[in-house]
Amino acid sequence: MSVYLNNAATSWPKPPDVSKAMVEFLSRGGANLARGTSSARDMDTLNFVLDCRARLASLLGGYENGDPRYITFCSNVTEALNTVLRGFLRPGMRVITSSMEHNAVMRPLRTLEKEGAIQLVLLPSGLDGRLEPSALRDALSGNHFDLMVMSHASNVCGTVQPVEEAAALCRRVGLPLVLDTAQTVGVLPLDAASLGLAALCFTGHKGLMGPQGTGGIVWEPGFAAQVRPLVTGGTGSYSHLEYQPEELPDRFESGTPNLPGIAGLNAALAWLEATGLTTIEAKERGIGERLLEGLKKLEGVLLTGKRDMDGRLPVFSFNVQGLDNGILADWLSQAGFETRPGLHCAPSAHRSLGTFPQGSLRVSPGYFNVPQDIDVFLDTLGDAIHRLKGER
Numbered sequence: 001m002s003v004y005l006n007n008a009a010t011s012w013p014k015p016p017d018v019s020k021a022m023v024e025f026l027s028r029g030g031a032n033l034a035r036g037t038s039s040a041r042d043m044d045t046l047n048f049v050l051d052c053r054a055r056l057a058s059l060l061g062g063y064e065n066g067d068p069r070y071i072t073f074c075s076n077v078t079e080a081l082n083t084v085l086r087g088f089l090r091p092g093m094r095v096i097t098s099s100m101e102h103n104a105v106m107r108p109l110r111t112l113e114k115e116g117a118i119q120l121v122l123l124p125s126g127l128d129g130r131l132e133p134s135a136l137r138d139a140l141s142g143n144h145f146d147l148m149v150m151s152h153a154s155n156v157c158g159t160v161q162p163v164e165e166a167a168a169l170c171r172r173v174g175l176p177l178v179l180d181t182a183q184t185v186g187v188l189p190l191d192a193a194s195l196g197l198a199a200l201c202f203t204g205h206k207g208l209m210g211p212q213g214t215g216g217i218v219w220e221p222g223f224a225a226q227v228r229p230l231v232t233g234g235t236g237s238y239s240h241l242e243y244q245p246e247e248l249p250d251r252f253e254s255g256t257p258n259l260p261g262i263a264g265l266n267a268a269l270a271w272l273e274a275t276g277l278t279t280i281e282a283k284e285r286g287i288g289e290r291l292l293e294g295l296k297k298l299e300g301v302l303l304t305g306k307r308d309m310d311g312r313l314p315v316f317s318f319n320v321q322g323l324d325n326g327i328l329a330d331w332l333s334q335a336g337f338e339t340r341p342g343l344h345c346a347p348s349a350h351r352s353l354g355t356f357p358q359g360s361l362r363v364s365p366g367y368f369n370v371p372q373d374i375d376v377f378l379d380t381l382g383d384a385i386h387r388l389k390g391e392r
């Protein structure tokens with residue numbers, strides 16, 4: 001048997017229409033975007049790309065009533081975050097972020113800090129991975145920052161951050177806030193415009209159920225105008241200009257986009273709309289609850305993060321006293337359970353949670369898991385602990 005419990009890395013399986021749309025594009029569509037005529041194939045590409053932008057703008061609370069122009073496609077949230085951070089930050093700027101960040105945020109910031117370009121302040125989380133709004137309020141009072149960037153939820157322990165409070169505090173002092181929604185997009189409701197986000201960065205292959213190689217940015221138009229594009233080149237538009245067009249989305253979309261990926265993402269978004277976020281959230285919460293209660297009952301399991309389902313996603317990290325999490329993950333993998341051990345590209349988050357340098361074993365069920373998957377996993381985990389401890 002095989003049970004997939006690594007949805008925090010990428011969701012699997014995908015809704016069947018996702019691969020169908022990709023195969024359809026590659027085998028029957030296949031025209032480039034805005035680089036041909038108005039043939040049926042050209043129009044087909046144009047239409048599904050527009051459709052996908054409009055769906056993203058509607059799902060994520062795009063600015064100006066979901067104007068699709070303010071959605072930029074990227075390859076993933078890492079590229080989206082680099083586009084925003086490297087394009088906006090200028091020498092001498094001060095940035096505030098949290099100690100719970102993924103390296104998709106931390107590495108661009110640390111690189112700029114090491115080059116002497118920016119000053120970086122890290123807001124520490126509690127041991128449950130949560131940022132306290134009062135700590136942010138204190139950090140902002142009397143200190144000037146040019147940008148705040150934070151993840152909506154931890155990819156290590158699933159803790160959801162108080163983003164409404166953080167956004168309100170940032171708005172009060174006019175501080176642009178950039179949100180990394182890698183773990184929450186397609187799972188929790190998001191509204192970039194209501195939160196007043198400068199940029200909402202998302203990935204397409206996790207909760208959105210799309211293929212790898214997709215993601216993007218929801219821009220606040222005034223903020224976007226202050227961001228230099230990382231990549232410049234052909235956009236299929238304004239071909240008389242040798243300079244990058246200022247208009248969105250062209251300004252940030254040079255080169256042929258990942259069209260098979262966008263076709264798949266569009267189908268995934270249609271599935272998401274038909275299924276509904278409320279259904280997805282409720283189902284994932286139920287599965288998470290079952291796993292969480294089971295983990296709490298297993299002897300020797302040291303769980304990180306919150307111990308109930310309020311304010312958390314079904315992303316669980318733990319160690320077993322006296323066992324290496326890599327060896328445990330390997331044992332489980334041979335028994336058919338896919339998880340992820342180690343540091344999860346988030347060393348700072350593990351430091352905050354007290355699990356650095358050993359990391360933890362992460363188990364992240366998804367929408368397509370059934371209760372039986374969890375029950376069999378818990379039985380197998382109990383067995384693994386027993387045997388691995390017995391063997392030592």
Ligand SMILES: Cc1ncc(COP(=O)(O)O)c(C=O)c1O
Nearest residue numbers: 076077078102104151155182203
């Ligand atoms: C919080 C967070 N940020 C960023 C990323 C990077 O995602 P991607 O590889 O799709 O760019 C991840 C992926 O695990 C994540 O969980």
